[in-house]
Amino acid sequence: MRKTLYLKFVLAYIIFGVFGFIVVATFVSSMTTEHLKREKADALYKEATLIANTYASDLYNNATTLDAVKSQMDALDTYLSATIWIINPSGRMILDSSQELNIENEVVIKEFDPTIAAGSYYTVGTFFDTFDEEMLSVFAPITSDFKVKGYVVIHASMKDIQDSSNSLLNISYITLCILFLLSLIILIFFTEIVYIPLRKITEATEQYAAGNMHYEFSVESEDEIGYLAASLSYMASEIARSEDNQKKFVANVSHDFRSPLTSIRGYLEAMLDGTIPPENHDKYLTIVLNETDRLTKLTNSLLTLNNLNTKGMLLNRTDFDINRVIRNTAATCEGTCRQKNIAIELILTGDSMHVNGDMEKIQQVLYNLLDNAIKFSHHNSVIKIETTEKGNKIFVSVKDSGIGIPKDDLKLIWDRFYKSDLSRGKDKKGTGLGLSITKEIIHSHGEHINVISTEGVGSEFIFSLAKSAFEDED
Ligand code: ADP
Numbered sequence: 001m002r003k004t005l006y007l008k009f010v011l012a013y014i015i016f017g018v019f020g021f022i023v024v025a026t027f028v029s030s031m032t033t034e035h036l037k038r039e040k041a042d043a044l045y046k047e048a049t050l051i052a053n054t055y056a057s058d059l060y061n062n063a064t065t066l067d068a069v070k071s072q073m074d075a076l077d078t079y080l081s082a083t084i085w086i087i088n089p090s091g092r093m094i095l096d097s098s099q100e101l102n103i104e105n106e107v108v109i110k111e112f113d114p115t116i117a118a119g120s121y122y123t124v125g126t127f128f129d130t131f132d133e134e135m136l137s138v139f140a141p142i143t144s145d146f147k148v149k150g151y152v153v154i155h156a157s158m159k160d161i162q163d164s165s166n167s168l169l170n171i172s173y174i175t176l177c178i179l180f181l182l183s184l185i186i187l188i189f190f191t192e193i194v195y196i197p198l199r200k201i202t203e204a205t206e207q208y209a210a211g212n213m214h215y216e217f218s219v220e221s222e223d224e225i226g227y228l229a230a231s232l233s234y235m236a237s238e239i240a241r242s243e244d245n246q247k248k249f250v251a252n253v254s255h256d257f258r259s260p261l262t263s264i265r266g267y268l269e270a271m272l273d274g275t276i277p278p279e280n281h282d283k284y285l286t287i288v289l290n291e292t293d294r295l296t297k298l299t300n301s302l303l304t305l306n307n308l309n310t311k312g313m314l315l316n317r318t319d320f321d322i323n324r325v326i327r328n329t330a331a332t333c334e335g336t337c338r339q340k341n342i343a344i345e346l347i348l349t350g351d352s353m354h355v356n357g358d359m360e361k362i363q364q365v366l367y368n369l370l371d372n373a374i375k376f377s378h379h380n381s382v383i384k385i386e387t388t389e390k391g392n393k394i395f396v397s398v399k400d401s402g403i404g405i406p407k408d409d410l411k412l413i414w415d416r417f418y419k420s421d422l423s424r425g426k427d428k429k430g431t432g433l434g435l436s437i438t439k440e441i442i443h444s445h446g447e448h449i450n451v452i453s454t455e456g457v458g459s460e461f462i463f464s465l466a467k468s469a470f471e472d473e474d
Contacts, residue, residue, distance in 0.1 A: 048140035
């Protein structure tokens with residue numbers, strides 16, 4: 001592709017040059033000759049009519065002598081560089097400015113026919129074979145008493161006209177050459193502005209196609225090509241980033257699967273080879289069971305994330321009572337709360353509050369937030385779940401007074417597999433996927449989720465939901 005584009009442009013350039021030359025050599029050449037011929041014919045016709053109306057008609061009316069007219073015609077002959085004839089309608093030569101007067105030697109133009117010009121006032125040719133070369137001959141009739149007495153014919157050499165036409169044509173050729181050279185600038189511009197950037201882009205796409213997504217290139221122009229290059233480069237960097245993310249994701253998943261598997265294997269082997277005595281089996285089997293729980297949780301979270309990513313915005317939206325969902329979720333966590341003596345305080349607006357969204361997914365959001373709040377709360381503390389109505393939005397807040405989140409971690413907690421150092425000791429089962437699932441769900445609803453947290457004081461997660469369009473209090 002690369003070579004042909006440049007070749008095509010050069011070829012077009014050469015074709016432009018050749019066509020230019022052909023046009024000048026044919027059309028321009030014949031147009032110039034035609035124009036000069038007409039101009040000359042016009043000038044000579046004016047002279048011929050003048051002569052016909054003055055000297056020639058005087059001669060026919062015997063108002064002047066042949067000698068006197070001859071000397072006038074000789075002067076005009078030199079001035080016009082042309083031969084002037086006065087001839088009878090029969091073709092008999094009365095006067096020839098190129099010859100001496102000779103009455104004895106009568107010259108008659110054979111087959112002279114004044115209609116030769118066929119409606120025009122001039123003709124080109126050898127004029128009834130009287131010349132050896134091509135001549136431009138102009139006619140003007142000499143009339144007296146409404147009768148044609150004779151003709152004034154002026155002959156100019158076509159060679160002279162051709163010579164001036166050629167010198168004009170030379171100017172055209174020089175102009176054409178200058179234009180051709182100047183248009184080289186277009187070729188240079190094309191190379192600089194289109195061809196070189198395009199070659200860079202093609203090279204880059206080849207590299208990307210070969211899998212080298214980190215290949216860097218730059219096109220420093222602010223036109224469409226520059227924009228194309230920048231978009232391509234951005235696309236490649238995004239693909240590279242998502243590839244890196246994918247690698248990191250797989251590494252994290254493998255790591256999170258491997259550690260429980262290693263510990264399960266370790267305990268089971270120890271039980272089989274007797275390192276762990278049978279009386280302790282119960283204790284270690286419970287640990288193994290916990291580890292399998294963790295694996296199940298991890299698998300479920302991965303499946304949920306995958307579904308969210310592939311289904312994108314596919315939400316099963318309905319109008320539902322968020323208060324009821326909050327109450328149900330709080331109830332399911334009662335058991336875990338009792339273990340740590342944690343109380344859940346519900347501060348809900350109204351008996352029921354209808355919102356629009358995917359109920360199951362919102363329930364999962366609430367569960368994730370409440371589960372985290374319980375995990376990271378101290379014993380004997382209170383967790384508050386509050387709803388607030390603002391305009392057409394409902395804000396749900398889950399607030400604990402637990403360990404809090406360090407300032408530097410606040411942005412990272414939404415990333416997949418992120419677990420803060422602080423939380424590791426408290427929560428061994430955590431996968432680090434809960435909040436990224438939560439964020440995906442809220443974002444796919446077109447809503448927002450935020451966190452306010454102070455290390456050692458507590459955390460508050462707040463998310464928004466759209467109020468149902470039909471508010472029926474049931
Ligand atoms: P996990 O399933 O491990 O809890 P999450 O994505 O839900 O993963 O949370 C990521 C991290 O965010 C947690 O490991 C913890 O460090 C921090 N975090 C989340 N919620 C709270 C909270 N209520 N209090 C303190 N830290 C929290």
